[in-house]
Amino acid sequence: SQKIEQNSEALNIQEGKTATLTCNYTNYSPAYLQWYRQDPGRGPVFLLLIRENEKEKRKERLKVTFDTTLKQSLFHITASQPADSATYLCALLNQAGTALIFGKGTTLSVSS
Amino acid sequence: NAGVTQTPKFRILKIGQSMTLQCTQDMNHNYMYWYRQDPGMGLKLIYYSVGAGITDKGEVPNGYNVSRSTTEDFPLRLELAAPSQTSVYFCASSSPGLAGYEQFFGPGTRLTVL
Numbered sequence: 001s002q003k004i005e006q007n008s009e010a011l012n013i014q015e016g017k018t019a020t021l022t023c024n025y026t027n028y029s030p031a032y033l034q035w036y037r038q039d040p041g042r043g044p045v046f047l048l049l050i051r052e053n054e055k056e057k058r059k060e061r062l063k064v065t066f067d068t069t070l071k072q073s074l075f076h077i078t079a080s081q082p083a084d085s086a087t088y089l090c091a092l093l094n095q096a097g098t099a100l101i102f103g104k105g106t107t108l109s110v111s112s
Numbered sequence: 113n114a115g116v117t118q119t120p121k122f123r124i125l126k127i128g129q130s131m132t133l134q135c136t137q138d139m140n141h142n143y144m145y146w147y148r149q150d151p152g153m154g155l156k157l158i159y160y161s162v163g164a165g166i167t168d169k170g171e172v173p174n175g176y177n178v179s180r181s182t183t184e185d186f187p188l189r190l191e192l193a194a195p196s197q198t199s200v201y202f203c204a205s206s207s208p209g210l211a212g213y214e215q216f217f218g219p220g221t222r223l224t225v226l
Contacts, residue, residue, distance in 0.1 A: 009152070034214065042118075043202050043217030044155070089154065098162070099145065099170060100215060102155040 002027050006028055006090050006103040013080055015112045023090030030092035033066055033073050034060040038087045038105065047088075048075075080110045114138050118203050118218035125193040125225045129217045133221050135203030136170040142184040145170075145215065146178065148199040155202065161186055171176040 003026045013019050023033070031052050037046035050057045050066045050073065057064045063076040077084050087107045091100040119134045137144065139153040147155040157170030161180040175197055177189040186205075189196060198202045200222050 002152075004154075038214075041220075043204075043220050044215075045217070046214035049214060084182065097155050098168070099160050101157075102147075104154040 002030075002092070002094055002101055004090060004092055004101050004103045006088075006106045008106045009104070010107045010109070012109045012111065015081060015110055019077040019080050019082055019084070019108055019110070021088050021090075021106045021108070022072040023075065025071050025073075025092055028095050029071070030094075033064075034091045034095045034100065035062075035064055035075050035089075036089040036091060036102075038089060044089055054104050073098070077108070080108075082110050082112050084108060086109050116205055116216050116218035118201075118221050120221060121219065123224070124221045125190075125194065127167055127180070127193060127217065127225060128215055129193050129221075130189070130191050133190075133203075133223075135186045135188065135218060136184050137186075137187070137203075137205040137216070138184065139205060139216065140183060141207060141216070142183070142206035144180065145206075146186070146188045147202045147204065148172065148197075149202060149220075150199050158188065158201075171175045180187045190223075195225050196209065199223060 005024045007022045034049045035047045038044040040067040048064045061078045065074045087105040089105045116137045145160045146158040156172045159178040161167045200220050202220050203218045205214045207213040
């Protein structure tokens, strides 16, 4: 079965630094990988989607990489701000192509 | 555009009671999903639907039922509530015909079974 792991449960960094979150998956290569942000008491909000034939995707201060050889995606937030503090979820399309499988998430705390 | 709406926001049930969690989307999305999220855990897929009249089980379907009579609505039914069903429930939808595309989530329903 497909497995997805986000290595760190929590990540604490200082304002202005770059936050790097890791997502690893096993057993097959998904066509898509996505990242979501979730604030306490709210539903997840979509941030970025990267396809298997794309190495890198950027959106403002966010950057996602997708290494299908390592079966890994990295999510970077540059010039981090306290407002970036949230839980970030990695998700990939299941092998049947019908639904997303979500990781447990990494909770990022940015201190000023 | 309200997006995905869920009712109720909070609910406390007694063991053995039944209830329906409502979910509606106004984006004309074919795909709709129900997830549960327990503390410290990721989202677990309960059921999903690829269009009106078509539903299928996800990872954790036991104790739940769904129906999809319209494109807009995807209610989740709990027949005999158990403490193990205490969780936060999220409904989501995604772009027409594209399961791999971004999902839009509702605000969630926090359910406690005592």
